[in-house]
Amino acid sequence: MFDKIRRSASKAVKRVVGDAVEDAAEKETRKQVSKVETQYKEESAKAFKEMKAKKIPGKLFKDFGKFKGAWEKNADEPEQSVLFLLIAAYNYCKNPKIGEPMATLILSNKHNQKSSSSPSGYVLGPTNKELLKHMAEDINIAKSYLGANYEDDYKFNEDKIAMDLLGVQPEDETGKYVKVFIKSGGKDMPTPVGLARNKDGQWKITEFSSIATGCRKPSSVEDDF
Numbered sequence: 508m509f510d511k512i513r514r515s516a517s518k519a520v521k522r523v524v525g526d527a528v529e530d531a532a533e534k535e536t537r538k539q540v541s542k543v544e545t546q547y548k549e550e551s552a553k554a555f556k557e558m559k560a561k562k563i564p565g566k567l568f569k570d571f572g573k574f575k576g577a578w579e580k581n582a583d584e585p586e587q588s589v590l591f592l593l594i595a596a597y598n599y600c601k602n603p604k605i606g607e608p609m610a611t612l613i614l615s616n617k618h619n620q621k622s623s624s625s626p627s628g629y630v631l632g633p634t635n636k637e638l639l640k641h642m643a644e645d646i647n648i649a650k651s652y653l654g655a656n657y658e659d660d661y662k663f664n665e666d667k668i669a670m671d672l673l674g675v676q677p678e679d680e681t682g683k684y685v686k687v688f689i690k691s692g693g694k695d696m697p698t699p700v701g702l703a704r705n706k707d708g709q710w711k712i713t714e715f716s717s718i719a720t721g722c723r724k725p726s727s728v729e730d731d732f
Contacts, residue, residue: 557646557675560671560690565590565653569598571626574609582709585702588613590670592700592712597649599639610639613688614701615711638719647693651722656692660725673697685710693722 546563563586568574574594581587592613599606611619611629619629624697631639642648647661653668655661678684689698701714723729 527552536572560673562669563587563653563672564667564669565594567594567597567653568609569605569667571608575612575627578612579709582707583708585675585685585687585704586670586672586689588702588710589689589700592715593649593652593670595600595646596639596642596718597646597653598686600643600646600649601640603643606639607636610635613712614715615713618713638716641719645721647725648691648719648722651691651693652689652698652718653690657723657729658692660727661693683714691722693718 526588529682566577568577573645574591578588581591587675592610595606595609595613597606598609607630608625608627611625611627611631614631615633616629618632618635620632621628624630630636647655647657650661650663651657652670652691653663654670655663671692673690674690676686676688678701687700687702689700690697698720700712700718702710703713704710
């Protein structure tokens with residue numbers, strides 16, 4: 508389902524040129540985020556009933572070299588790649604110059620663009636860039652996956668991050684494609700993330716639109732009416 512959405516978004520981006528690329532990517536990405544919010548609820552609700560959350564602790568790396576080294580040691584576990592993407596997204600919200608090369612390291616190269624100026628060798632493609640920019644509009648989205656929740660107004664301790672893992676489901680018989688389900692402290696439904704294993708045995712993110720969907724307002728704001 509998400510691959511189909513990704514292909515549709517890519518086609519939309521390819522139809523535009525020059526300065527129009529960014530505008531088209533932003534419009535198409537927001538459209539897809541809204542679409543994904545609706546489409547994944549039924550599938551996620553079923554998965555939620557069958558899975559129990561397991562906390563996956565992590566470290567909020569801010570240095571690209573340390574981030575890269577730590578991910579490479581854990582890249583053979585799909586849930587770890589999801590955790591590292593969330594760390595990259597949080598850093599992107601704080602400072603895109605730090606978070607972007609981290610994110611491109613974890614995301615499939617098919618959706619990145621080569622760049623000699625980036626420590627990862629890549630910069631974000633238009634669609635993924637807009638997804639992260641969308642998350643940067645509300646840093647609580649990233650925080651909600653790393654241990655914060657709306658009931659506590661997304662209070663966050665950078666020294667004690669943890670991702671709630673619900674489970675990993677194979678997507679094909681070869682075991683090359685999986686879907687990881689995680690839980691947000693600001694959303695009612697679990698979040699599916701698509702991954703594929705590359706030739707080096709590393710799990711790369713192929714679809715994360717559902718992560719970028721909005722989260723609930725902090726409790727103090729939500730109850731202020």
